[in-house]
Amino acid sequence: DAGVIQSPRHEVTEMGQEVTLRCKPISGHDYLFWYRQTMMRGLELLIYFNNNVPIDDSGMPEDRFSAKMPNASFSTLKIQPSEPRDSAVYFCASRLDSGTNPWVEQFFGPGTRLTVL
């Protein structure tokens, strides 16, 4: 079974450029989460969707960050313009709504390592 797919796996860009990270959740999952992982701040939730609708984006650090989920099988996280402090590993995770706590048993993708020079 295919897990959560993220692309690209590595991205190196220059400050000021637009960056788009992509995520394909596990088929049939109806929750999708975007996280950022840094040494200083650990793993932080940026935004999550339920049935393609953004539910909580309070973790999005600034207006430079935006996320969309146009359909059940695709989501993007965009940073425009990018800054060096955005350098981090960005994870996408998905989960099937089984009527229990949707935060447990999230399946994480392999992450996108972003470096902004």
Place this chain on the structure above:
Amino acid sequence: GQQLNQSPQSMFIQEGEDVSMNCTSSSIFNTWLWYKQDPGEGPVLLIALYKAGELTSNGRLTAQFGITRKDSFLNISASIPSDVGIYFCAGQLYKAAGNKLTFGGGTRVLVKP
């Protein structure tokens, strides 16, 4: 930022040894989770705990939900080389406080040279 204190930050293991790590919080949680992250991969859930005092095992892993609801422990028995990685705890106040998971800073488990 991080609100969970996870310790130790790193540790060396020798094959066959038992390993322990813990996570403490200044506030209570009603769900504790333990994850393992291998290099270049995302975290994978190991154990979920839902009740104070609960002790749950998954193979050689055992985790406990502290009775104060402010801490949790993970033990690995008879460690093997593939236990190397970063272990994260996460706490949640489910159905309150936005439901979000709060993650610890991780315990990096390394093999003794």
